[in-house]
Amino acid sequence: MKIYLSDTLSKKKKEFIPIDHKNVRIYACGPTVYNFPHFGNARMAVVTDLLVRVLKQKYKKVTFISNITDIDDKIIEAAKEQNVTIGELTNKYHLIYNQDMESLGVSLPTFQPKATDYIADMIDFIKILVDNKCAYESDGNILFDTDSYKYYGALSKRVMNDQKTGTRVKKANYKRNDNDFILWKPSFKNEPGWDSPWGLGRPGWHIECSAMSKKCLGLPFDIHCGGVDLTFPHHENEIAQSCSLGNGNLKPESFCNYWFHNGFVTFDNIKMSKSLGNIKLVRDLLKKYEGRVLRLCLLSAHYKQPLDFSENSLKQFKNYLHKLDYFYNVNFSEEYEREKIVNNNYFEEFLSSLFDDINTPKALRILNDHISKVRNTTLTEKKIILQSIFKSLKILGIEKSSLNKLENDKGEIMKLIKERENARKNKNFNLADELRDKLKKMHIEIEDTPDGTKWFKTK
Ligand SMILES: [Zn+2]
Structure with missing residues (x-):
């Protein structure tokens, strides 16, 4: 069976062919750890976790790297407010993020590199960009020159010339071009900083993902994941940096082969925001609902589409899963039979929907169809269908035993x-x-x- 994935860069659904069949390599932009993760943050983690599970059905080894941003202006601000060190703050929220995701059935990535452990790699990276004349100094900052990369805008399909002449916000006067972005900036007074050829300073956000994906996975790698809101400028900037390391401009594909973006999450059709006070923290939702209920909710829409949820929909998912628990009490077979499946057409049908661009709404429809068939069939057939149901629930990560x-x-x-x-x-x-x-x-x-x-x- 072939796997197909939508790719933001080519705007096509493409057959997934790994660079190395023995080791599929994936990178996802992880959290900035300075507060509790909300339900929107969890969507990337849950859909990427499912992507890894699905790939593992076909490939033995999947290396999944998801970074932790532990240096950033918001972090510096929050540490000051809470009167703790940056390390104390980021360690605490890193742990909290992992615990909350574990409650949603998300496995830890193969490795979670922390930005502050890769400062030397970022400095080396920036040095090459400066030598290649893709970066320049201005007001003590080192900026990436977006005019130097001819494919800039290819991922987000932005026409950059229009932007230059448009009526957007006036460009900062230290930038040659509106889209130029900071690779390195100076640190003052009590701000954290590292020694560099450009003095004491700290990296911009975009450079960390380019440096860590190169170091931890090697270039090019297979799939880059992240929320759709990161397409521009973050992912566009990652491509520009990573494809400017050699002689001349490399095509975006020389960074990674597939761009896997998940859609927004809204609550009652309203975007969650601090100013509206409607941000739903994973932690607070877990007080009322099991992790697998929240996970099912996050998987109920296709990952590319926006996902809207409400108290009502969560209640429905809760009832649905409780109804399925009935099957776990059916004394129909030995435990091993739930796990071991040989030539189960029902399961093949279910899996084929996930192989087709992780189509979870279709997978759930097929699952429901199988559930409706259980009662009115022969005992032998019943066993086969139930085996498929258990295995399907397990891949989705919403099985009964997923309680941690x-x-x-x-x-x-x-x-x-x-x-x-x-x-x-x-x-x-x-x-x-x-x-x-x-x-x-x-x-x-x-x-x-x-x-x-x-x-x-x-x-
Ligand atoms: Zn990133």
Whole structure:
């Protein structure tokens, strides 16, 4: 069976042919770790996790790299506000991100490189760009000269000449061209910085992905993933940097072969934003719903399409999965039969929908069709269909046993937090402190925020 994937660069659905069949290589732009991940952030992690699962059905080895941005102006700001070091802040939220994604059934990437561990690689990268005359210095910054890369705009299909003459915001006077972007900038006073040929400074955001994907995967690699909002300028800039390392302009394909972009997430048809106060944190949703319910919701629309969710849709997904739990109680076969499938046409049908550009709505329709067939058939056929259903649920990551340890502990944690909230309301601060200590012993750190108590595991 062939695998097909949509590719943003060619705007086509293409057969997936890996560069090296023995090792499929994928890169995804990971989170900037300075706050709790919201449901929109989780979509990239969940759809990419499914992509890896699907590829593993065909290829033995899939190397999946997803970076952690642990240096950035927002991080510097947040650390200052919270009066903690940048390392303390980023380590905490890195851990929280991984825990929340684990609750959604997302496996850890093969490797999660942290930007600050690759500063030397970024400096070497920028040096080459300067030597190749693709970068210039201005006001102490090193900027990438987007006019030097003739394919700039190829991914996002922007016509760059129109932009130059258009009525967009006035260009910053230290830039030769509006689209030029910072590779390196100076650090002042208490800002974190690293020694470089251009003085004490720190990298811009875009350069980290180019440097880390090159170092961790080698160029070109197979698939680059990320949210659709990163297409421009972030991914366009990654291409420009990575394709300007040699003599002359290399084509975008010399960076990676497929661009896999997932759509936005909205709540009640409204974009989640801080100013509207409608940001749904994964952590808060997990208080009400199992991780597999949230995961099913994130997979219910095709990954390329926008995804809208509501309290109502989450309730429906919850009921749906509970209904399926019935099958786990059917005493029809030995456990191994659930896992071991030989020539199961039902499963082949299900898998073919995922091989066709990770078409989850179609996969779920096929799954439902199989479910409807279970009751009115022979015992032998019933076993085959049930085997397929179990295996299908497992690939999607929404099977019953997908509850992880954290989720199992959640009941007890929530109980203690509730007791502590009550103690605080009743001004019984001794009891509140005792409960906090008790949670600490369970490696649970709590934080009182205007939106209620937040908790996270410290280990
Ligand atoms: Zn990136």
